[in-house]
Amino acid sequence: MRVVVRTVSELCVTVGTVIVLFVVYVLFWTGVRADTVMDDQIDQLQEQWAQSAMRPSPGASGASRASGAPQASGAPQAPATPPGPAPYTADKPFAIMYIPRLGFTWNKPVLEGTATGTLKKGLGHYANTARLGQKGNFSVAGHRRTYGDPFKDFPRLRRGDAVVLTDGTSWFTYRIDKGPYKTVPSDIEVIDPVPRKSGYTGEGRYLTLTTCDPEWGHSHRLIVWAHLDSTQPVEAGKPKALRR
Amino acid sequence: MYGWIWRHLPGNAWLKALISLVLVMAVVYVLFNYVFPWAEPLLPFNDVTVDNQ
Numbered sequence: 001m002r003v004v005v006r007t008v009s010e011l012c013v014t015v016g017t018v019i020v021l022f023v024v025y026v027l028f029w030t031g032v033r034a035d036t037v038m039d040d041q042i043d044q045l046q047e048q049w050a051q052s053a054m055r056p057s058p059g060a061s062g063a064s065r066a067s068g069a070p071q072a073s074g075a076p077q078a079p080a081t082p083p084g085p086a087p088y089t090a091d092k093p094f095a096i097m098y099i100p101r102l103g104f105t106w107n108k109p110v111l112e113g114t115a116t117g118t119l120k121k122g123l124g125h126y127a128n129t130a131r132l133g134q135k136g137n138f139s140v141a142g143h144r145r146t147y148g149d150p151f152k153d154f155p156r157l158r159r160g161d162a163v164v165l166t167d168g169t170s171w172f173t174y175r176i177d178k179g180p181y182k183t184v185p186s187d188i189e190v191i192d193p194v195p196r197k198s199g200y201t202g203e204g205r206y207l208t209l210t211t212c213d214p215e216w217g218h219s220h221r222l223i224v225w226a227h228l229d230s231t232q233p234v235e236a237g238k239p240k241a242l243r244r
Numbered sequence: 245m246y247g248w249i250w251r252h253l254p255g256n257a258w259l260k261a262l263i264s265l266v267l268v269m270a271v272v273y274v275l276f277n278y279v280f281p282w283a284e285p286l287l288p289f290n291d292v293t294v295d296n297q
Contacts, residue, residue: 007245025275026287126293144289145289146290210293216288221292
């Protein structure tokens, strides 16, 4: 009898400890992990962009050499200009997002796709929506809580707030028009090219951000809509919205 | 349960304590690296999209 009682109580204490550890994991450890991973993603992007920024000069010299000695090199004939931008690769970062309202140092990588694993590494771009800065609706989802709490302060976003993105060649400044708008999880029309309920009537270059609501729940979604306000090449420096 | 483990550990009390510590750390490591990452998506914090992918 004594042994049974002791074993049961020991098991209870063990389960309690595991639950406490799990809470620590969800509240704290996923954030630590995500911060490291997101910084890695941003480093990776910046490295990639630095390399592609260097490429034009060797590419140009290579082209002139090729014209000097046409069939000399056995290298395959690479087209001088890439045929349009490369499609986004699933689960790979392609842009960095800045939202001054969420903090002056707030910046997160944007990855392609909204799979669970992708969203652990940054914000996720809905795969079937428009490309960054293009006509249509560039839609991005992010965690409200856990994994670095990227969209923790989502409800503080207001009309007129800037959402700035860069893909390494240009800065895109979007201005929020409406939000946060609360909806249900099945309301996929919020990421349509002309989102329903957004107040937009015609085609345009829009941005939609989605996250969950309530903070720790999943019964609703919070939505913010923005339109493309301005673009500028990276050589022109940071856009006004990011300057202090 | 814990008494049974304690009795079956070799060595004197200090060695037993050391082995227990290592065992506890191993369990925590397995929990954080394998069990919790598996269990966490079952909770609702991951549902941030509107198309339920």
